[in-house]
Amino acid sequence: MRQHESVRGSWGSSVLAILRKDWQSELRTRYAISALLMFVITTISIILFSLGSEGAPAEVLSGMLWVVIFFAAMSGLSRTFVMEEERGTAMTLQLLAPPSAVYFGKLLFNLVLIAGVNLLTVALYSLFINGFIIKTASIFIITITLGSIGFAAAATIIAAIIARASTKGTLYPVLSFPILLPLLLTVINATRLAAEGAFFEEAYGEFQILISYIVVVIATSFIVFDFVWKD
Amino acid sequence: MDLALAAKNLKKLFNWRVIFRDISFDVPQGKTLLITGRNGSGKSTLVKIISGVLAPTSGSVSISGVAARKGDGRHDVLGLVSPYLQMYDEFSASENVQFALAIRGLKPDGGRVDELLNRVGLYERRNDAVRTYSSGMKQRVKYAFALAHRPPVLLLDEPMSNLDAEGISIVRDIMSRQRNEGILVVATNDLTDIDHYDLRVDLNAAT
């Protein structure tokens, strides 16, 4: 009688396997990427048309940048969970991996997605929109980085929640907005500081808030994810 | 400790209706458990509970005799074939089976993947997307997927669905090998699916 091999796979490889699977699937079907791309291009075009040749004050432009990013996140970040439910592979994942690995793998996937979207948005914004000039680049870079991580963190756990509901489309922004609002207010403020040419130290308060937000949301998500994912 | 699959007083309610109650069994190594019941009696629900995907309303399931990962652990010691378990159909059979290995932290093993796909008769079509497969072929991929990590416990829900004569004989072979090497659980209405069993749970009488 054969001895039973014990499978001692590491949690980290599970996470990476899930990330790779989501990424390869995305490359083949290109659902999220094309939706996000079209969204960003269309929205920035609309902004350009409505501003005309005038431009707008730095405060307004800072706010609008993050509005674009928020709605881009809403159109693309739920896919990683919703797709599994829609095609019936959620149960496959439940069978194959511990919930924490599923959460973390999909968090990383969303992070890659939103990072790409944000880079594109910032690039287009800087190139085409008059009046959007960043005087303190260091603040801006940190803000975009921390903001992306924060967006990914909140958007992923909410995506997991709505994937289990029936009317997924409109529910996602409704649930996400109150949760993302602290993050939004902080990054908008920090972006404004960067545009005004504030000293790096002046944004410390914002950075502290961003980092705590990220830590709190991810830690809480780890704890509650089991209840969302398992029946 | 020897390999064993045990359940104690399993009860399941769904929207307050009792699906089944007082289900208990103890399956030692080398034995086969048969689960029967008419349509809607909860066979697939019971299989899901055994596999750890669904939680019972009360009662417990345990698998002893194998070291598993910390935490729930059933991922590593169970294989499941079920009409409810879907493959990733934009990927090929090869890639699906590779994923079954990689997600459990096992090294990618092209040789083993090929061997499994050969065993279920899908070697020629192994690099085509599962989306292009017939339903019988999809059922066969599920077997390769379930066996990738050599699970001590194999759960089969409706084992012969969509299979032609060749598929049926492949599955019978898998079933007898599993009987020798571990524990086999089969849920079905069609008693010709299985030629031998040691324990039986009949859900027709369980509410």
Next chain:
Amino acid sequence: MGARILLGVWLTIVVILGLSLPMVAQPQQWYDLPIIPGLEEKARIIFFHVPTAWLSVVAFISSMIYGIRYLRRRNPEDDIKSASAAGLGFLFCFLATVTGAIWAKFSWGTYWNWDPRQTSIFVLLLIYGAYFALRSAVEVEEKKAALSAVYAIIAAVTMPFFMFIMPRILASLHPEPILNTQGKVHMNITMLVVFLSSLAGFTGLYYWMWRLQVRMRLIELSDAQKLGEHSRG
């Protein structure tokens, strides 16, 4: 039975006193209320606005705690208590937002100001709305209960950030309020007594309404369970 009558009488007295005690510039009699410059008679709204805001927060925390209990023990009664608290909280939050806007109009000239308190109560309203949108989008009872509990926890965990964020944003963006700069009300002893009594009375009202709803839903639940246990699965 007696408690309910007492509650009703208490609240009636509070409302009457709140609306009718005279407001004079130099309070001398024990029943006089001070005039707050800029607000005068309209200051009476404090007796009603603050309790509703207080209750919307109490209800939210209560909903979250029962939600956590549900996740631990999977007892449907906990979910009923959680949802009932949220329902009442939603109602009181709506009242708080409206009465707050009215007070803002009196103090600062406009109905909406995006000052910390108005923004916070509005966000709480959004959270309540999202909570119920989520509940109505899930059909399976057990799932509905688990998901709403999780959302309540996530919302509760991110809300405190507003306390740190609002001062930073405020410092940069907003004009000084026109009248009654601090929004604070200096209360003399009579006012304080009426205010605290109102707070207590409304809390009692909330508790009574909550218990009533919970009891009603518990009956519905046990009916459904009895029906389910008898039918074959």
